[in-house]
Amino acid sequence: MAVTNGDNVDDPTDNGNWDSGNYIGLLSEGTMDDFNATAGNTIQWTGFQLEVGKNATEFEHRPYGEELALCQRYFYINGGAQHNIISQAFAPHTTEIAVAWPHPTEMRAVPTVTISSTNNNNTDFYFRTINNTGFSLTGNGRSLTQMTKHHASIWFNGMSGVPQVPGQVRVQNNRTAFIHLSAEL
Numbered sequence: 001m002a003v004t005n006g007d008n009v010d011d012p013t014d015n016g017n018w019d020s021g022n023y024i025g026l027l028s029e030g031t032m033d034d035f036n037a038t039a040g041n042t043i044q045w046t047g048f049q050l051e052v053g054k055n056a057t058e059f060e061h062r063p064y065g066e067e068l069a070l071c072q073r074y075f076y077i078n079g080g081a082q083h084n085i086i087s088q089a090f091a092p093h094t095t096e097i098a099v100a101w102p103h104p105t106e107m108r109a110v111p112t113v114t115i116s117s118t119n120n121n122n123t124d125f126y127f128r129t130i131n132n133t134g135f136s137l138t139g140n141g142r143s144l145t146q147m148t149k150h151h152a153s154i155w156f157n158g159m160s161g162v163p164q165v166p167g168q169v170r171v172q173n174n175r176t177a178f179i180h181l182s183a184e185l
Contacts, residue, residue: 069105074185076103076111079171079178086169086179087154089127096157097127097137099169103181107149111181115142115154122156124177129167136172152181 049059062070078086078101087101103111117124122137129135141158156169171177 072103072105073108073183075180075182076107077178077180080176082171082173082175084171084178086125086171088166089169090166091127091162091164094162094164095159096155097159097162097169099152099154099156101152101154101179103150103152107181107183108185109183110147110149111152111183113144113147113152113154113179113181115177115179117175117177122159124172124175125156125169126172127156127162127167128170129163129165131163131165133163135162137169149183154179 047059051057078084087099089097089099091097122142125137127135127137137156138159141156143155143157144152145155146153
């Protein structure tokens with residue numbers, strides 16, 4: 001099978017006339033430019049499934065929400081861009097913030113948590129209080145507790161003067177930090 005995403009392709013069913021548009025088809029080698037000759041060529045696929053075996057089965061059409069939930073059993077990410085919410089949080093003491101992070105769906109197994117940030121401390125995150133005031137996370141301590149297939153508890157500590165109110169932990173301005181959960185096989 002030959003593939004093209006260019007403006008012209010030779011459709012072998014119409015006696016060699018060149019057609020414009022994006023096509024994927026069965027073409028002989030001599031009727032199409034080499035797909036790999038240009039850097040940046042892409043193929044966009046949709047509406048097919050691969051199966052092992054000799055017999056094809058009916059195509060599975062799952063709703064988006066169902067497919068997303070199935071994927072989130074294996075991987076889930078929060079953050080990634082400035083001001084994105086990591087999770088709801090509260091400050092039980094003036095030196096620490098507890099993040100209660102429920103998973104959107106039950107994970108396949110107890111996940112591994114990765115906190116990705118541009119540095120080794122907590123300054124990529126901030127605590128936005130219920131009173132809509134921001135508090136930078138300046139400490140370098142954090143710990144994971146109560147990891148289950150349903151939720152995670154993350155503690156940011158080593159700070160001082162944290163307001164003891166509910167709020168949210170968010171990604172700091174001009175940062176791309178994130179926290180992800182992975183329960184891959």
